[in-house]
Amino acid sequence: MKIKLDFHMIKGDGDSSYAKNSSTQGKAILSTKPMVEKATKEICMDLQPRSMVVADLGCSSGANTLLFISEVIAIISEETHASNNNRECPMEVQFFLNDLPNNDFNHNFQLLEQFKQSIVRDCARKGLQHPPYYIAGVPGSFYTRLFPCNSVHIFHSSFSLMWLSQVPDPLDSSMNKGNIYIGVTTPPLVAKLYLHQFEKDFSQFLQTRFIELVPGGKMVLTFLGRKTNDVVHGGGMMNTSLELLSQAMHTLVVEGRVEKEKLDSFNLPMYGPSVDELKQLVQESQLFDIIDILPFDLTFDPIDKLELEESATTITGRPYSIHEAIYR
Template identity: 55%
Template sequence: MKVEQDLHMSRGDGETSYAANSRLQEKAILKTKPLLHKAVEEVHASLSLSSPGKMVVADLGCSSGPNTLLVISEVLGAVANHCEQSLADVQFFLNDVPGNDFNLIFQSLELFKKLTTKELGEALPPYYIVGLPGSFYTRLFPDRSVHLFHSSYCLMWRSKVPDELARGAVVNVGNMYIWETTPPLVVELYQKQFQEDFSQFLALRHSELVSGGQMVLTFLGRKNRDVLRGEVSYIWGLLAQALQSLFQDGRVEEEKLDTFNLPFYSPSVDEVKTVVRQSELFDISHIQLFESNWDPQDEMDGSDADVTTPDSVRSGVNVARSIRAGSSPSSLVISASV
């Protein structure tokens, strides 16, 4: 699997598209809204003291659909409502892999401009939006050129499947990710890949951020320290069982089944803290784990309030569509600064 070529969200805005099945990601953006606004305010304050004028914001792993524009809207709203001294302009860079549906974003910009102008009026700062295809595990910007990095529901994806698994030197029989029967060596390979990727990501972003720059990162994590009992592992385990059924029906070859592994890892809070601290590049101002309901259409999100008996079939369909869009309920949010 070539991650940059093969791994992207479903294009378009049809029934099975990411744009139509990204409610969980929307919830994550809304939950982290206060942190994003605070980061914008702090960046604006540093600009006012040093080089007032342009703010450069990059959304890494922006995907497509309404959530992409929601992030832009929140940043513009924070600038308009919380920053006393207006900016000359705000430059947005929307980054994702080349297979991302950038055209869907661009086709939505005219309507987005009308809506933001109506909402913010004269307080709306001039802004510019540019697409930037490429992996965020590579260099994307010149030195000291970005004021704020935002990334939501992306950093759980690895730059690649661990080499030993990709070559077939180590086999994760019956699994596509980490689950109860995964050998300890496979777990170690996934953990090592996460550590290497996240360390590389931090080093790249540190070079690209201006002094006083900010990052707000949200990605799928796990609340259980035991990696074999992670919440995301359960879902991928069910999908692996479905693939086993296809093999038993003769629709999937055994070799392909045993060598298919996801370029994915959902870390614990402690694992994230360890990598950040070892890098000695960023200060963590806030880190938190929050949960959402598996069913993105269920608004209870862990509430203890009395509810009617759910429609399990409908809920299952909602969860399946959400997984297809690349989502899961336990998320880590990190706010960090240079």
């Protein structure tokens, strides 16, 4: 499979769709709202752009990306109200939703009419006026250039940067037998190859975003990562849930329903970094300053029904949110 062309979350809004199975990711967006708020307010005050450009990288399909957009619109509405809207022209906002080309962008666009009505209702309830805003899709990998130089004020990405651009190279079918990610029986060399691929990809991400961000622009990035520097036993949702998935696939091999060679040669293009790994890569790039870095836990509830939360199996995950400001 070519990730750049074929990869996508499950489309539409059926029972197994991403849209219906992403409440945990939605909780991460709610948890990082204070960082988004701080970044947006600072851009409004310090840069006072006539048109603010905001991009959500790895937006996927469903309500989560619209939740982020609604947060930004609410923050700007409040900010403009607080400053008595004493601008000659109101600030307008351009949102870009980015994901790989095979993402279900149509589903997002179909949700827009309802979304716009909810923004009007929300602002009316608070006695505020929302800024004029425009929403467009940008297909392409966030490991490549997506926007013109110096054109974006805020980059946001949540639960997406753990996806690598490819399975680590040169990881062949015999090197990580029985595992689909870094598991307890994974040789240290394989774990190193995973780390190297993440370093390569994330450094590329930082370099491209540096070119595209306006001077003084900000990024709020939320990662699915791990608690410690121990890549095998680091804890968190990735180690735990992928180990369970690996065991489940093993059962299918034992039952003769999946060929052993297929499982042995399958490796996920994902990597959950530690806080130290992230800090080091940002520092080494010499392109960005980290303003805040905040590890937080989320309960993993695959079922989108709040009333079931108490009884759902909880696996602790640990995404990291980095809020970075540019330094030129």
